[in-house]
Amino acid sequence: MNKGQRIAQVHTSSSNRKGKESLEHKPALKSxxxxxxxxxxxxxxxxxxxxxxxxxxxxxRGVSEYHIARQIVSRKGKTRRRSERKRKRGEQPDVQNQSAVQPQDAMLGDGTPESVHAEVHGLDNTTASTDTRPVSSIPIPPxxxxxxxxxxxxxxxxxxxxxxxxxxxxxxxxxxxxxxxxxxxxxxxxxxxxxxxxxxxxxxxxxxxxxxxxxxxxxxxxxxxxxxxxxxxxxxxxxxxxxxxxxxxxxxxxxxxxxxxxxxxxxxxxxxxxxxxxxxxxxxxxxxxxxxxxxxxxxxxxxxxxxxxxxxxxTTTPKDMRAAKEIRVKGRSEAKRKKKLSAAAEAALRENKRDGLVNIQ
CATH class of the missing domain: 3.30.1330.30 (Ribosomal protein L30/S12)
Structure with a gap:
């Protein structure tokens, strides 16, 4: 085997962390x-x-035909407005004219009413009255x-x-x-x-x-x-x-x-x-x-x-409740001991840093 060749290490356990002491569990029902x-x-x-x-x-019956006809009319209106904007930009490249057209385009979106694009958010029964296009332009009455x-x-x-x-x-x-x-x-x-x-x-x-x-x-x-x-x-x-x-x-x-x-x-x-x-x-x-x-x-x-x-x-519960309680108490005491040791180590480190600063001064 070459010295630079590496072999992948295979871990058979589900986690590399230290495993907890396992106890036998039994099924249980809690009310x-x-x-x-x-x-x-x-x-x-x-x-x-x-x-x-x-x-x-x-x-x-009749709602689908009305919405489809309304969508067709709105698309035609969008095409007409787009061509008019292009013509105005070519003749009168004025910033004010462009800004005056933009709010209308933002209001109509892609030219399709909100009721046609309703998905999960839906449409209100008053969306037809909020449309800016005249109703007479739609060939099918609502x-x-x-x-x-x-x-x-x-x-x-x-x-x-x-x-x-x-x-x-x-x-x-x-x-x-x-x-x-x-x-x-x-x-x-x-x-x-x-x-x-x-x-x-x-x-x-x-x-x-x-x-x-x-x-x-x-x-x-x-x-x-x-x-x-x-x-x-x-x-x-x-x-x-x-x-x-x-x-x-x-x-x-x-x-x-x-x-x-x-x-x-x-x-x-x-x-x-x-x-x-x-x-x-x-x-x-x-x-x-x-x-x-x-x-x-x-x-x-x-x-x-x-x-x-x-x-x-x-759910499940340990078969030996006394052993489970002892393991839990032991784990708590071990955690407290580690916490005290880490606190003491941090205090000693701060003390050493302070002594070093005093010696330098």
């Missing part, structure tokens, strides 16, 4: 309490999910259903939060509570469709059941409960094709859409999302109010405590 404030997702059967999705696709749908995790979350605040203000009679600004023009959400199997990670929509349960806690006759429907795999692609968007993770339908007879019949089979510890501020005071709430939400039981749910956590 822990489940989170009482966890709101479960409803679990409708697969046939019901597909039926609700199919009926929703029928209701959304379908009526477009004003009753909300797409996107952020937008649906805002709508649910606003709806909960409005219901809480309406049912509260306490003069101490602040009076929030209520927008009467904002319709109530009746159905929330979530492509749960297609969302990765699902923690992005983990707050939706809590918000729906909060809205259902203040249910009344004028505002029925909100239905939460998780959809099966590949539902996101189907909804995106029906709306003419690239991605649709979550969509909310207003109460005006839920009155559809076929959709309403299907939604009756979906269990309501309820948090028993969330109740209205005053609660139903008369029998008529209690009956109205019971008819709107059969599963709603105000002021109900949740029974304790004890879970079993599978």
């Amino acid at each position: 822990v309490l489940a989170n009482p404030f966890h709101v479960k997702w409803p679990s409708p059967n697969l046939n019901l999910q597909n039926a609700i999705l199919a009926r929703t696709i029928d209701i959304l 379908p009526p259903i477009l004003s009753h749908i909300t797409v996107g995790i952020n937008e649906v979350t805002k709508r649910l939060e606003a709806q909960y605040r409005i219901r809480r203000h309406v049912l509260s009679t306490s003069p101490i509570l602040p009076q929030p600004h209520i927008s009467e023009a904002l319709p109530n959400i009746a159905v929330v469709l979530v492509c749960l199997a297609d969302i990765e990670p699902q923690v992005l929509v983990a707050h939706i059941p809590q918000l729906v349960a909060a809205c259902n806690a203040n249910v009344s006759t004028c505002s029925p409960c909100v239905k939460l429907v998780p959809l099966a795999k590949n539902a996101e692609m189907v909804l995106a094709d029906a709306m003419g968007l690239r991605r649709v993770a979550i969509a909310a339908l207003d109460a005006a859409v839920s009155v559809d007879p076929a959709l309403s019949a299907l939604l009756q089979s979906v269990s309501s999302v309820v948090a028993p510890w969330l109740t209205s501020t005053t609660g139903p005071s008369t029998n008529q109010e209690r009956q109205s709430i019971s008819s709107a939400m059969p599963t709603y039981t105000p002021k109900t405590l949740i029974s304790s749910h004890v879970k079993q956590l599978r």
